[in-house]
Each structure stands twice: as structure tokens, then as C-alpha cells.
Amino acid sequence: MNALEAEGLTRRFGGLTAVADVSLSLALGELHAVIGPNGAGKSTLVNLLAGELRPSAGRIRLGAEDITAWPVFRRARAGIGRSFQRTNLLREATVFENARLAAQAAVFAPRRWLRAAARDAEPIERAGLALDRVGLAARAALPAGSLSHGEMRLLEIAMALATRPAVLLLDEPLAGLGPEEGERVAALLRGLARDHAVLLVEHDMDVVFAVADVLTVMVDGRVLERGPPSAIRASAAVRDAYLGHAA
């Protein structure tokens, strides 16, 4: 069954239609990459799915539930985790605290509000696991603001992971990473796709074609083409509209 499904999503900003009639479905165990030139509407699409923005038209379903009107936090609680294109951390808190806050979010029901955080083992453990998974365990005690850019990108992913989501929306997790770090994240992405439904927005074509199961190409807010990497690589329309620019 599809984990997350969008139907006819449209978002207008004044006269500009940033996302136009986009339908898309994410399945567990599948990595769905969205590519497109700058301004194509990729981040807007992520924001629509995460609930940061309301669609002008269209519907979003999570499992059997219509979540179109749900606020951000409710979607997150229901299993949609995300990372941000522009790094968005609690910079003064430590790396571990960032991850733990994310893990605590998953257990934060009113009846547990007054639990002593130091004695709540589950989020502590889960934060550790998430940091381990992205390779930041050694950095746990540093303030998040002191990390290198690449490490911050990894922490973004670790935080999304620590909330134990079923769906991961990753907006350019490799942006600004060096080749070595990029390689590490690419390997991580492949692993994540095994137990999550992943939507990956990414400009690095080598990585995208290496890790994606399905590709959606967006141009000017519309879906230009969709298919497995091999088909997208062969598409003349995509080459003209997008890959041409990059090459």
C-alpha cells in the first residue's frame, strides 16, 4: 500500500503557480526522487506534503487518512519526518540534545509531559541510534552550531529519523557536501529506503540516478516526466528541459 499519496496538488503564490496539479505516491521501501531546475517547485511540494503550506487545490492521504487539513505537528506525529533545504537546527543545543528532542517528540503525549527527561531511557536510546546511523555519534556533545556544514546536514537527517517516521521527506540533503560526505549520505539514503518511504529532492544527478527507484522530473511546477532512472535518462523531453542545463 502507498504510504503517502498526493493528488492534484496545486499551490499558487499570487500569480505564480509554484506547484501545478502534481500527483505522486510514495511507497514503503521505495526511494522516490524529485528533480528539476531551480524554482521548479520541489521545496514547495515538500512543504505541501509536510503541512508547512496549505495547497490551493488537491488532496493528500497518509495511508487511508485524508491529511490535507492537518497541521505540521500532527502530520509529524502521524509519521511524516522531514529535513530542511536550509539547515534548521537548535544551534545552541548539543547535537545529542537536538536528536533527543526529536526522539522525545514521538513520546510526547500529555500524560508523559511531566516525566523526568533524564530518566526517560527510550528517547535517549533512540537519539543515540539515530546519531549512530548518520555517523555523528562522536560529535554528540558539541553544540549543533559548531558542526561543519556537512555534519549539520547529517544531523538534519538524524533528527528526522529519531522521530521514527514512516515517511521521510528530504530536501537536498547533499547540498553543499564534499564528494566524500556525499558518498556517505548516498549510502545512508540507500539504507533508509529499505525501512521508510523516502522522497528525495536532490540536484546531484549521480547520486539521484544511483539511489532512486522512481524519478519525478518537475519543471515550472508541473510533472514533466516520471519513471525509473533508466527511462528518465533516455527521455528526450527531460534532456531538453533539464538535464541539458546541467550538462
Place this chain on the structure above:
Amino acid sequence: MIVAGRRGHLLMALAAVAIACLPLVASNYHLQLASTALVAAIFALSLQLLVGAGGMVSLGHAAFFGIGAYAVHLLPPGLSVLLTLPAAAGLAGAAALLVGAMALRTRGFFFLMTTLAFGQMLFFVFHDTPLGGGKDGVFVTRPALELLGFVIDVPRRDRPAMLLWLNLGLLVAVYALLAALMGTLFGHALRGIRANEDRMRALGYDTGRIKLVAFVLAGALAGIAGHAQAMADAFVNPEMLAWHHGAEALLMILLGGLGALHGPILGAFAFVGLGEASTLITERQRLVEGLVILAVVLALPRGLAGLGR
């Protein structure tokens, strides 16, 4: 915002013991002054929950202090303090629920302005309607000091000492409550909201609800401070609700340190002490106060609490 560690709490406990011993050495006038500082500390501490922990800078917080104080006027005279104190906290908390539900739709500067507007509305309710008993204030009967059915009758000359102990007890209780709260999942979430609210929402925190709960709790605690003030003065007046009273508490927080839970306690004592010292040397008390506070804030970005670190 940090909570002091073991060493800090030991120092605070020693200071509390020292204050409790004041009646052995100090005049009644100075005991009253110390009580004023203790009540101011409770008030500033309640505001610290919003400002230092939650990042919500409110200019209307004095309204809840005033409502707590006026509760003593509004309730039938002669009731036990064990009834009036929770009632004052409850009334102030209920008012904070109404104000917070609306004001928390805004953030930052607009939140500041909205809380100011609601605060002034409440000020005028007590200033201009029969509910408040007049714009110059009104004398109230002190609630009875009644414990387990025994009414403790305090002779007039011992009253300042009794009130000092009472206010000290309240301050210790409020501080202990907030220090414990900061260590809970709720406290962590609140501090996360101050650091980055959007991120917290994306993680799944219902930040609006968390902030509202903090706002109501802060209002209730301010109500306790107001009740203590009414108890000390046997008098309430609308100025207790005025915005500049809340601004004074903000100054105390700034002076003592935004970044530490105990900052406002240091700030309140410094502020009251400074006020007293400057009246001794000059008639331009406000000017001296202002300059000293400015100097401290510029020289110590972490406030007095930052000195110990």
C-alpha cells in the same frame, strides 16, 4: 536556559537560610524590604518561565499579578490563606488562559503588543469599574493564617517576620517547581520552542498548546506573587496590573540573567536593593537605577547569574 547545578542550589539554600535568619538581626523596615524583594522574585520568576524558557516576551504579565492580588479583595474577608492562595492562582490562571488563547496566535513583536493590549484592558477593568473598588486602590483584610484548623494569630510587631518566612517559603516552592519542570519532557519542549519553534513543529510538537500551558502556569504563579503582595500590604491598587510593573519584572530578568532560571531571583534582589540604595543618595532615584541597570546589562550580557560561571 539553564538550571543551576548542585553547587548553585547549595548556595541558594544557604542564602535562603540567611534570609530566614534575618528577623534575628534586622529591623521590621528591612524585613519588609526583604519581603518586597521576595515577592518581586516570585513575580519575575513566573515571567522567566515565559521569557527565558519559552521565548515569549510579554508586557502584560502584571495583569495576572494584579488579579491574584485583587482576589484577596474580591473574596469574602477572613478566609484562610489555604483557600485564598489557590483561588488567587486559579483566577490568575483562568485569566491567563483567556488572554493566552488569543495572544499566542501571534509571535515576537506582535505578541508583545497583544499582551500589552490585553494587560491594559485588565488594568482598566480594575481601575475604572466597581469591581476594583476605586482607582486609588482599596484596603483588604489579610487572609487568616490558618493551618490544620489552627488560626495563627500573629502580633503586629511580629508580622513582618511571619510574612518574610511565608514569602520565602513561596519563593522556594515556586523555584523548586520550575526547576523540576525544566527537567521534564515538557520543560525540554518549551526550551526547544524558544530555540526554534518551526523546527519543533516539524518534529511533531504541538507548540501552540505547549506555549498556552506555560502561559497559564506563568499567570497562575504571578497570581501567587500578587496574593503575597496583597497579604504583605493589606492593600491592593490598579497599578499592580499596569504594564510598567510587568516591564520592571522584565528588567529584573535582564539584570539577573535571561539564560538561567535563578537569574530573576538575583535580579529582583539587585533591583530592590538598588532602588533602596539610590533613594538614600539621591532624589533622582529612577535615573540612578536606569544608569546602573544599563551598565550591568552592557557589562554582563548573561546578567548577574553569568558571574558565577
